Amino acid sequence: MATTNWAAEYELLAARLTDRGVDLGAVETALKAQQVETPSWGYADSGTRFGVFRQPGAPRDVFEKFEDAAQANQYTGIAAGVAVHIPWDTADWGKLAQYAHSLGVSVGAINPNVFQDYDYRFGSFGSERADVRARAVAHMKECVDVMNVVGSKNISLWFADGTNFPGQGDFRRRKQYFSECLAELYGALAGDQTLLVEYKPFEPSFYHTDIADWGMSYAFCQKLGPNAKVLVDLGHHLPGANIEHIVAFLLDEGRLGGFHFNNRKYADDDLTTGSINPYELYLIFNELVAGEQAGIANNIAYMIDESHTLKNKTAEMIQSLVALQTSYAKALLIDRAALRVAQESDDLVGAEEIIKDSFASDVRPLLWKVRSDLNLPNPADPLRGFLESGYIEEKAKERGVGGGSGLGA
Ligand code: AOS
Ligand code: ZN
Ligand code: ZN
Ligand code: ZN
Numbered sequence: 411m412a413t414t415n416w417a418a419e420y421e422l423l424a425a426r427l428t429d430r431g432v433d434l435g436a437v438e439t440a441l442k443a444q445q446v447e448t449p450s451w452g453y454a455d456s457g458t459r460f461g462v463f464r465q466p467g468a469p470r471d472v473f474e475k476f477e478d479a480a481q482a483n484q485y486t487g488i489a490a491g492v493a494v495h496i497p498w499d500t501a502d503w504g505k506l507a508q509y510a511h512s513l514g515v516s517v518g519a520i521n522p523n524v525f526q527d528y529d530y531r532f533g534s535f536g537s538e539r540a541d542v543r544a545r546a547v548a549h550m551k552e553c554v555d556v557m558n559v560v561g562s563k564n565i566s567l568w569f570a571d572g573t574n575f576p577g578q579g580d581f582r583r584r585k586q587y588f589s590e591c592l593a594e595l596y597g598a599l600a601g602d603q604t605l606l607v608e609y610k611p612f613e614p615s616f617y618h619t620d621i622a623d624w625g626m627s628y629a630f631c632q633k634l635g636p637n638a639k640v641l642v643d644l645g646h647h648l649p650g651a652n653i654e655h656i657v658a659f660l661l662d663e664g665r666l667g668g669f670h671f672n673n674r675k676y677a678d679d680d681l682t683t684g685s686i687n688p689y690e691l692y693l694i695f696n697e698l699v700a701g702e703q704a705g706i707a708n709n710i711a712y713m714i715d716e717s718h719t720l721k722n723k724t725a726e727m728i729q730s731l732v733a734l735q736t737s738y739a740k741a742l743l744i745d746r747a748a749l750r751v752a753q754e755s756d757d758l759v760g761a762e763e764i765i766k767d768s769f770a771s772d773v774r775p776l777l778w779k780v781r782s783d784l785n786l787p788n789p790a791d792p793l794r795g796f797l798e799s800g801y802i803e804e805k806a807k808e809r810g811v812g813g814g815s816g817l818g819a
Contacts, residue, residue: 414790416775416778416779416782416789416790419774419775419778420775420776420778420779422775423772423773423775423776424775424776424779427743430745431745432743437739437742437743437776438776438779438780438783440702440738440742441735441738441739441742441776441777441780442487442780442783442784444488444712444734444735444738445488445489445490445491445712446488446489446491446671446712446713446714446731446734447489447491447492447493447518447519447711447712447713447714448479448482448483448489448491448492448493448713448714448727448731449492449493449495449521449713449714449715449716449717450472450475450476450479450492450493450494450495450498450499451475451495451498451499451717452714452715452716452717452723452726452727453468453469453474453475453478453479453723453724453727454468454469454475454498454717454723455468455812456717456718456719457719458719462719463719463720464811464812465722465723465811466806466809466810466811467802467803467805467806467807467808467809467810468723468809468811468812469809470809471501472494472499472500472501472506473501473506473509474809475492475499476492476506476509476510476513476515477513478723478724478727478805479492479513479515479724479727480513480514480515481724481796481801482724482727482728482731482796483514483515484514484786484787485728485786485787485788485792485793485795485796486728486731486732486735486781486786486792487781487784487786488731488734488735489515489727489731490514490515490516491515491516491517491518491519491713492510492515492516492517492518493518493519493520493521493566493713494506494517494518494519494520494521495521495523496520496521496522496523496549496552496553496556497523498523503517503556503559503560504559504560506560507559507560507561516560516561517560517561517562518562518564518711518713519562519563519564519565519566519606519668519711519713520553520554520556520557520560520562520564520565520566521565521566521568522549522550522553522565522567523549524546524549524550524569524570525568525569525570525614529542529545530542530546530570533571533572533579533584533620534546534569534570534571535547535569535571535587535588535591535592535620536569536571536572536579536584536585536587536588536620537571537587538579538583543587543590543591546591547591547594547595550565550567550595550598551595551598553565554595554598554599554603557603558600562603563602563603563604564603564604564606564667564668564711565595565599565603565604565605565606566606566608566641566668566711566713567605567606567607567608567641568608568610568641568643569608569619569620569621570614570615571584571588571615571619571620571621572612572614572615572616572617572618572619572620572622573615573617573618574615574616574617575617576617578617579618581618584620585620588620588621588630589630589633592605592607592630592634592638593633593634596634596635596637596638599637601637603637604637604638604639604667604709604711605631605634605637605638605639605667606639606640606641606667606668606711607621607627607630607631607638607639607640607641607667608621608627608641608643608646608670609621609622609623609624609626609627609640609641609643609646610622610643610646610678611623611646611647611648612677613677613678623647624640624642624656624659624660627640627641628640628660628663628665631665631667632665636664638667639660639665639666639667639668640660640665640666640667641667641668641669641670641711642656642657642660642666642668642669642670643669643670643672643678643715644669644670644671644672644673644674644683644690644691644694645670645672645673645674645677645678645679645680645715646670646678653690653694654690654693654694654696654697657694657697657698658697658700658701661697661698661701661706661707662706664706666701666707666710667710667711668710668711668712668713669710669711669712669713670713670714670715671683671691671712671713671714671715671716671730671734672714672715672716672730673685673686673687673691673716674686680715680716680717680718681716681718682716682718682721682726682729682730682733683714683716683729683730683733683734684729684730684733684734684736684737685729685733688733688736688737689769691733691734691737692737692740692741692768692769693765694737695737695738695740695741696741696744696765698710698738698741699738699741699742699744700746703746712734714727714730714731714734716730722802724796724801724802725793725796725797725802728792728793728796729793731792732777732792732793735777736773736777739773739776739777740768740769740771740773741768743768743771743773744764744765744768745764745767745768748760748764749761749764749765752764774790777789778790787799
């Protein structure tokens, strides 16, 4: 196979972009600053309700999940944070924070779990039983204690709460329970900690979900205060939803808290980010870059939430990270001045072509340059670098099969 002369490719692209008026230095600085958290649960064995497939070398505890996450960061340079899930992850949290530091990563968002215990089968914050609601709030407060130990700034809430049949629950009463519990939790946070509220239209409940869409998350956050923000999981919309519009709206309202990146074809498929619809991902980044340039895209928690059953998990995560980096790079190249002119003159074709032009750009030489500057091991191809490193084989020997599942068990 002929080897690519990346330096020459970069020179060509740089000349073309500079010609077009792109501030390449600013683009590269932005790319070097990009950070996306990967989820601890995305490295462990996982499955569907039809079965869990154990992989050789799967991490056996949270420390080993962090080792794998550190690999994803080592090859991409953009994934220093690792979100954890309590109680899927158990640890001496101080020790874990130190261990993470020694691997060049850190503990990111804390994800409480108020959905898997039998007590929560009819709801947590939305339960009719005061003792169940109190238990859920107490668990969340324990998660805040963990945040304080590890220095985490985000608590990321996802609720399975909902009902399966008409009449089963009182929507308004449940909403009020949610408001009360959320307020109690919000009161336990320090001024520099953020409450992220995720929404989802269905599953595991199939008639109604208590926080079904971004508007409901937004309404709860508005009442709580400035440190409560909406979390957008790309898999949590009904077919056809315009996610980039939701992103722009929340950005403008100062309520976009973060993302759970993944990709979907049918429902909450949790497929590799960018694998099904890279254009949608790019259009989301278009809004984010516009927000950055307007100075309103601050403190957004970029996180991946996916867990494929059959791919090697770390390789899968690197694929997603590269897709996110690629989308961001392309969005940074959009000619925004020309786009504005086209918009203001109602030039539909012109505006759309500007968007399509950057999407069609091959940004690999640019990413090669950024990764070279960051001294990453295989700047042209992080995925190949990881796959050829021998790490997968080494861990298969060391850890064996059936170490542990990320999903509860
Ligand atoms: C569930 O559908 C949500 O996406 C959650 O954010 C996530 O998958 C899990 O609960 C991790 O906390
Ligand atoms: Zn999610
Ligand atoms: Zn989900
Ligand atoms: Zn998902």
